[in-house]
Amino acid sequence: MELRYTVIDPTKNITLLVTTPVPRDVQPRVAAELLRREKDAEQVGFAEGLAAGDPRLQMMGGEFCGNATMSMAAWLHRDLPIGESRALTLPVSGASAPVACRVTRLDGCFIGTVAMPLPERIETLSLPVCGVMQSLPTVFLPGISHVIVPADMIGRDRAEETLRSWSHLLPGEAMGLLLLAEDQTSFAPLVYVKPTDSCVWERGCGSGSAAIGAWLTSVRGADQCVSLGQPGGVIQVVTRTEDGASLIGLTITGTVVIGQTKTDNIPL
Structure with missing residues (x-):
């Protein structure tokens, strides 16, 4: 299938955010292939629910990832004017409740803060x-x-x-x-x-x-x-x-x- 994804750099933890809908059961296989092709990438996340306006982040192994959460929060607000901030909550794999995030647009990057799930x-x-x-x-x-x-x-x-x-x-x-x-x-x-x-x-x-x-x-x-x-x-x-x-x-x-x-x- 033709896949669309964005390369995102949160503190050099290079993340591929796939924005084409991919069935959950084949996501690990697709992620493994993307990691093989994109040599600098370290992980893959799948942006689900975009068409319905109900975004959710599903990581390649169903794990939770703070950097990928921060990345998707910034991607969702990629058109934010410089100097402005947005707060949002984002459902993420591995987290039992939506995760609170805040992103601020700077010239050339975002500053992102994620309220991490507490340790079990x-x-x-x-x-x-x-x-x-x-x-x-x-x-x-x-x-x-x-x-x-x-x-x-x-x-x-x-x-x-x-x-x-x-x-x-x-x-x-x-x-x-x-x-x-x-x-x-x-x-x-x-x-x-x-x-x-x-x-x-x-x-x-x-x-x-x-x-x-x-x-x-x-x-x-x-x-x-x-x-x-x-x-x-x-x-x-x-x-x-x-x-x-x-x-x-x-x-x-x-x-x-x-x-x-x-x-x-x-x-x-």
């Missing part, structure tokens, strides 16, 4: 790393689980096989291994999506940023405002707690650049 739980799991069981903090977000690993514990050359080995131990359709630097303000995210069998070193990871922000909040017992450096840039995370304990708010903020719109023929 944060646990310390015993997981194998290079043949040794390690106790690692794990943040279970709706649709994706992230394991936080000290950057000096494992090399990038062993990270993919390690993450794949956890696929039967962690729930959901997607999982991440976050190599967190000792200063706890920068990390490298590796994300595995089961339905597409794709394992990608992302240049920017919104849900990974949120996971680290939530974990830091639980460790420090206080609200957090932290700018997390990643290979593609910086994502700001802000958390709010109730009495310094229960997490009640979690947002990420980053930049979004809307790129070229393309058409391609993809076999279903």
Whole structure:
């Protein structure tokens, strides 16, 4: 079928937003083919419900993605005049309720803020790393689980096989291994999506940023405002707690650049 999609850059986490209706059962196969053709792309989202005026974002593996949510929010307001802002709520795969977003148009890009779904739980799991069981903090977000690993514990050359080995131990359709630097303000995210069998070193990871922000909040017992450096840039995370304990708010903020719109023929 002839497919129309837009290349979008949220903090270099290059996202292909497909705006042609694609049946849900073939979306993972279409996404895998698009990722094969678009070498710089890291993930694919499908914009559903556009013709009916009821937009919804469905990710390639049914996971939740903050950067893709931010991307679609900007795309929906791509004609916004410079300097103006819009707030919206967007249903997204992996999230039990529509997600609140806000985008502001600047000259050449958007600033986007997404109210992330709160973690279902944060646990310390015993997981194998290079043949040794390690106790690692794990943040279970709706649709994706992230394991936080000290950057000096494992090399990038062993990270993919390690993450794949956890696929039967962690729930959901997607999982991440976050190599967190000792200063706890920068990390490298590796994300595995089961339905597409794709394992990608992302240049920017919104849900990974949120996971680290939530974990830091639980460790420090206080609200957090932290700018997390990643290979593609910086994502700001802000958390709010109730009495310094229960997490009640979690947002990420980053930049979004809307790129070229393309058409391609993809076999279903």
